[in-house]
Amino acid sequence: MFILNNNDPVPLYKQLYQQIRERVLSGQLVADARLPSVRVLANELAISRNTVDGAYQELFAEGYIYSRPHSGYYVSAHCHDATPFPPNLAPYRQKQLPELQQHFQYDFHPARLAPESFPAILWRKCFNSMLLEYRQVLSAYSDPQGEQELRSHIQRYLESSRGVLCQAEQIVICAGLQQSLDIVAHLLRTSHASVAVENPGYHLPRAVFRNHGYELVPVKVGPDGMDMTALKATSSTIAYVTPSHQLPLGYVMPVAQRLSLIDWAETGGRYILEDDYDSELRYQGKPVPSLQGLRPGGNIIYLGSFSKVLSPALRISYLVLPKGLLADYKRLFRDYFSTVPLPEQLTLAKFMSLGHWERHIRRMRTLYKKKHDALIACIESCFGSRAKITGQGAGLHVVVQFPGVALDEAGFIAKAGQHGIRLFPFSSFRVSGEPDPLQIMLGFGGMTIAEIEQGVELLSRIFHDRL
Amino acid sequence: MFILNNNDPVPLYKQLYQQIRERVLSGQLVADARLPSVRVLANELAISRNTVDGAYQELFAEGYIYSRPHSGYYVSAHCHDATPFPPNLAPYRQKQLPELQQHFQYDFHPARLAPESFPAILWRKCFNSMLLEYRQVLSAYSDPQGEQELRSHIQRYLESSRGVLCQAEQIVICAGLQQSLDIVAHLLRTSHASVAVENPGYHLPRAVFRNHGYELVPVKVGPDGMDMTALKATSSTIAYVTPSHQLPLGYVMPVAQRLSLIDWAETGGRYILEDDYDSELRYQGKPVPSLQGLRPGGNIIYLGSFSKVLSPALRISYLVLPKGLLADYKRLFRDYFSTVPLPEQLTLAKFMSLGHWERHIRRMRTLYKKKHDALIACIESCFGSRAKITGQGAGLHVVVQFPGVALDEAGFIAKAGQHGIRLFPFSSFRVSGEPDPLQIMLGFGGMTIAEIEQGVELLSRIFHDRL
Numbered sequence: 001m002f003i004l005n006n007n008d009p010v011p012l013y014k015q016l017y018q019q020i021r022e023r024v025l026s027g028q029l030v031a032d033a034r035l036p037s038v039r040v041l042a043n044e045l046a047i048s049r050n051t052v053d054g055a056y057q058e059l060f061a062e063g064y065i066y067s068r069p070h071s072g073y074y075v076s077a078h079c080h081d082a083t084p085f086p087p088n089l090a091p092y093r094q095k096q097l098p099e100l101q102q103h104f105q106y107d108f109h110p111a112r113l114a115p116e117s118f119p120a121i122l123w124r125k126c127f128n129s130m131l132l133e134y135r136q137v138l139s140a141y142s143d144p145q146g147e148q149e150l151r152s153h154i155q156r157y158l159e160s161s162r163g164v165l166c167q168a169e170q171i172v173i174c175a176g177l178q179q180s181l182d183i184v185a186h187l188l189r190t191s192h193a194s195v196a197v198e199n200p201g202y203h204l205p206r207a208v209f210r211n212h213g214y215e216l217v218p219v220k221v222g223p224d225g226m227d228m229t230a231l232k233a234t235s236s237t238i239a240y241v242t243p244s245h246q247l248p249l250g251y252v253m254p255v256a257q258r259l260s261l262i263d264w265a266e267t268g269g270r271y272i273l274e275d276d277y278d279s280e281l282r283y284q285g286k287p288v289p290s291l292q293g294l295r296p297g298g299n300i301i302y303l304g305s306f307s308k309v310l311s312p313a314l315r316i317s318y319l320v321l322p323k324g325l326l327a328d329y330k331r332l333f334r335d336y337f338s339t340v341p342l343p344e345q346l347t348l349a350k351f352m353s354l355g356h357w358e359r360h361i362r363r364m365r366t367l368y369k370k371k372h373d374a375l376i377a378c379i380e381s382c383f384g385s386r387a388k389i390t391g392q393g394a395g396l397h398v399v400v401q402f403p404g405v406a407l408d409e410a411g412f413i414a415k416a417g418q419h420g421i422r423l424f425p426f427s428s429f430r431v432s433g434e435p436d437p438l439q440i441m442l443g444f445g446g447m448t449i450a451e452i453e454q455g456v457e458l459l460s461r462i463f464h465d466r467l
Numbered sequence: 468m469f470i471l472n473n474n475d476p477v478p479l480y481k482q483l484y485q486q487i488r489e490r491v492l493s494g495q496l497v498a499d500a501r502l503p504s505v506r507v508l509a510n511e512l513a514i515s516r517n518t519v520d521g522a523y524q525e526l527f528a529e530g531y532i533y534s535r536p537h538s539g540y541y542v543s544a545h546c547h548d549a550t551p552f553p554p555n556l557a558p559y560r561q562k563q564l565p566e567l568q569q570h571f572q573y574d575f576h577p578a579r580l581a582p583e584s585f586p587a588i589l590w591r592k593c594f595n596s597m598l599l600e601y602r603q604v605l606s607a608y609s610d611p612q613g614e615q616e617l618r619s620h621i622q623r624y625l626e627s628s629r630g631v632l633c634q635a636e637q638i639v640i641c642a643g644l645q646q647s648l649d650i651v652a653h654l655l656r657t658s659h660a661s662v663a664v665e666n667p668g669y670h671l672p673r674a675v676f677r678n679h680g681y682e683l684v685p686v687k688v689g690p691d692g693m694d695m696t697a698l699k700a701t702s703s704t705i706a707y708v709t710p711s712h713q714l715p716l717g718y719v720m721p722v723a724q725r726l727s728l729i730d731w732a733e734t735g736g737r738y739i740l741e742d743d744y745d746s747e748l749r750y751q752g753k754p755v756p757s758l759q760g761l762r763p764g765g766n767i768i769y770l771g772s773f774s775k776v777l778s779p780a781l782r783i784s785y786l787v788l789p790k791g792l793l794a795d796y797k798r799l800f801r802d803y804f805s806t807v808p809l810p811e812q813l814t815l816a817k818f819m820s821l822g823h824w825e826r827h828i829r830r831m832r833t834l835y836k837k838k839h840d841a842l843i844a845c846i847e848s849c850f851g852s853r854a855k856i857t858g859q860g861a862g863l864h865v866v867v868q869f870p871g872v873a874l875d876e877a878g879f880i881a882k883a884g885q886h887g888i889r890l891f892p893f894s895s896f897r898v899s900g901e902p903d904p905l906q907i908m909l910g911f912g913g914m915t916i917a918e919i920e921q922g923v924e925l926l927s928r929i930f931h932d933r934l
Contacts, residue, residue: 063721254530313809339642342780
């Protein structure tokens with residue numbers, strides 16, 4: 001009846017369990033059929049009673065068989081209409097090959113950081129000492145809003161470096177911008193339905209708010225930031241902006257526009273989402289203070305991130321909520337857990353407490369300033385007056401326009417690709433997604449200065465049709 | 468006009484910048500007023516021209532002043548109607564005290580793990596070797612769905628230990644159950660509006676689906692799992708279940724009910740959310756295989772977690788999507804980033820690849836079995852036939868009923884608290900939230916055997932009104 005194999009690494013009781021189970025599921029053993037007694041089957045198969053009993057106990061626990069007192073085990077009804085594990089597991093075991101990624105010698109992707117920039121040795125030290133100190137904490141859940149210690153460090157940093165005025169209780173530690181925005185989308189959905197977004201602007205907020213069912217209203221961006229007249233003409237009650245360094249154009253929103261935006265929010269119960277994503281990286285003068293600091297009690301939700309300066313791999317961001325939203329936040333998310341690992345939070349808190357964070361910012365500013373300056377110099381020497389640069393002086397990319405020249409974006413990117421150059425399409429920042437005939441984006445964070453120089457030189461030869 | 472202090476740690480240019488800025492914002496300097504030239508102001512204040520120029524450059528970059536060629540700097544309009552940084556920062560600097568948490572000598576909270584259980588030394592080794600190997604990866608974003616290497620390890624583990632049949636491409640690495648459910652809620656919202664949840668059942672899924680605007684329909688749970696007749700009478704098209712170990716009652720859903728549930732899902736385009744949260748911890752026989760394995764191609768979304776066996780602090784969970792949902796997943800989330808830190812993912816992948824995960828499961832099973840057995844023995848010796856235990860043999864808690872005795876839940880918990888015992892209210896599992904007169908929950912994961920014995924002894928004295 002059953003074939004058991006002593007040489008099989010699968011224990012005998014499990015082999016027996018599996019074979020009975022398959023017969024029940026396939027209908028070979030019909031409902032209410034009586035199974036042989038433990039003693040009889042053990043004798044028949046020349047195995048111990050414990051083995052048979054083990055198999056029966058499993059089948060019983062999972063409901064394949066039932067027992068009648070003083071009578072034995074019977075096959076349960078309704079068990080024979082499902083396919084058991086498919087006998088051939090091959091399609092499930094099929095090894096998936098990682099997507100073939102073209103390697104580019106010159107990668108101008110704007111989200112790349114310098115590969116050597118992560119402070120691995122310091123981070124490891126902080127991690128290891130945290131682990132010694134907090135070992136027992138790793139068996140526990142963290143504060144749903146993020147560890148108090150980390151929030152306090154972020155609060156002090158934001159106050160001294162970004163002019164953001166808040167208390168640690170207003171800060172929520174999140175796993176990256178999209179999760180910060182997810183919380184905002186949940187918080188505002190009952191009384192808000194439409195979000196004004198910068199155009200051109202970052203695609204991620206559009207994706208998050210679209211997934212939450214919000215209407216998205218693109219508003220033109222110019223050197224003064226989001227066009228306030230256009231914004232006021234919309235019925236949007238939320239405005240997502242990047243005032244310190246507009247993504248992608250790099251403009252700084254002047255204070256008059258900031259105040260006008262604050263007024264717009266305050267007079268109508270509206271909200272400003274201030275994304276201060278790479279504000280630490282300013283190469284001329286000091287960082288531009290936050291909009292939040294102009295009106296700390298206002299309807300401004302401040303969004304910050306460790307992705308641009310420390311590491312995008314760590315997935316740590318934060319949200320500063322106005323005090324008026326704290327009660328709603330606690331009501332909606334009181335049952336939630338933090339999404340950011342406790343070891344990471346405590347490691348980062350230690351990293352900040354030892355002053356590494358501020359030193360790291362300064363180091364990154366120096367590192368990227370050199371790359372930035374080399375890129376600007378190269379563009380000027382290769383393109384001269386044909387190129388107009390915007391967004392320089394900050395961040396990890398610049399935008400280059402060629403006045404009077406209409407580039408075929410896809411064609412230019414493809415041709416660059418043939419010469420080992422990766423360009424990120426500017427069109428992905430446009431809400432319509434249409435190709436942009438006027439501008440290209442050059443990210444410099446992940447490149448060496450030599451690569452920047454050679455890459456720009458190659459690009460100018462392609463541009464001037466000499467390749 | 469301006470008072471600069473050489474002994475102030477704030478640089479002179481910044482002091483000047485701040486003072487001009489405040490006068491612009493307060494309206495003391497009116498729109499279009501001309502600022503003194505750099506030379507004149509430098510002479511007046513006996514400071515270098517560079518200092519004045521630095522301050523002017525900042526004010527210019529932020530839009531407080533504008534320039535006219537060959538004429539100098541002027542105050543921008545519309546800058547004087549916002550409060551600048553409040554002069555008194557005290558309310559923002561106020562140190563927030565951590566919430567006073569009562570310390571309990573006997574903590575029966577069901578979500579506590581053994582504090583000594585986290586494999587800190589092994590984890591640190593894996594982390595450090597990962598950091599050496601992947602240092603440069605830490606400057607990059609991870610695969611949005613989770614690292615391929617980790618997904619492959621989870622796929623193999625699920626196949627061999629949980630009978631879950633899938634490919635790595637169906638797995639999404641998430642930051643805990645709520646984020647897994649968040650993805651599911653987004654995925655199903657266009658065609659589904661109502662979720663059937665177990666009653667009593669875990670509160671977290673209720674919170675997530677409620678926040679996404681779903682209707683929640685509680686369905687009674689008995690020893691056979693969710694009541695299929697009651698489920699069929701609802702208009703819900705999604706059923707959230709914990710078939711391996713019902714939370715909180717601990718029942719195993721028999722195979723007939725599993726098949727019936729699968730049929731229910733398949734005949735109506737409905738979905739089963741199988742939460743297999745602590746299935747590794749089974750102390751009698753082998754773990755009950757997953758529901759997903761009965762119909763790997765079916766409408767079953769499988770939810771797993773590392774929180775119960777490894778660490779809730781790490782925030783790593785996973786989702787197995789049916790192939791039919793992969794296209795929608797990619798469409799909705801193609802712009803999203805992973806929420807789980809790359810260093811954690813790679814550390815866990817290394818931990819699994821070295822066999823530590825399977826060994827750790829075995830170690831935890833042994834550790835918790837001892838605590839479990841001690842708890843059961845104690846309950847039996849202290850309460851005898853007055854207590855009926857359900858949910859034993861698995862997980863980190865049991866439920867105790869006292870047939871014929873109606874306990875005042877809040878009163879009993881309060882009285883236990885006075886004697887240093889923390890009890891988690893069973894009522895939080897009931898959809899209505901009403902106190903439960905019949906049952907109490909005893910989590911044993913975080914307690915020592917001595918604490919379990921003393922705690923149960925104390926409880927029985929309270930129960931029998933001898934305290």
